[in-house]
Amino acid sequence: MALKDKPQTKKNHHFFQSLKHAGSGVLFAIRHERNLRRDLIVAAVVFIAAYLLRLPGTSFLWLGLVIFLVFQAELWNSVAEYLVDLSTKRKFNPLAKVIKDLSAGIVLLTALFSVVVGLIIFLPALLQVLRTQLGW
Numbered sequence: 001m002a003l004k005d006k007p008q009t010k011k012n013h014h015f016f017q018s019l020k021h022a023g024s025g026v027l028f029a030i031r032h033e034r035n036l037r038r039d040l041i042v043a044a045v046v047f048i049a050a051y052l053l054r055l056p057g058t059s060f061l062w063l064g065l066v067i068f069l070v071f072q073a074e075l076w077n078s079v080a081e082y083l084v085d086l087s088t089k090r091k092f093n094p095l096a097k098v099i100k101d102l103s104a105g106i107v108l109l110t111a112l113f114s115v116v117v118g119l120i121i122f123l124p125a126l127l128q129v130l131r132t133q134l135g136w
Contacts, residue, residue, distance in 0.1 A: 025075075036074045036075070036078075043067045046067065049122070050121075053129065055122075066113065069113070070111055073106050073111075076106065077104060080099055
């Protein structure tokens, strides 16, 4: 169901109603935000690689944390973009551009941080595989 189909006029009365709305928001983002779908694919590849390399549980925790941070940054970026588009009626506004650029910058910094954490976790394991398999 699209968000516009059933406007809500009252506050959520129970936890499950709130959970349903939150899930609808996440599904909307997955359906409409290309970068979030790419992030999901990258996350799956990262977890599969971590499993195949038999990384310890703490590595999975760190990877899960940075993946969660990237997802969260993408969702906040989408919120900012939709709010800007709503308030400007999709017409160019220099301040709106600044807001969108700042929001995209948050995603960029979060993604770069996740790459650094990924390298710290994966490089030693990959070097060990190369030493073992290729005799380096």
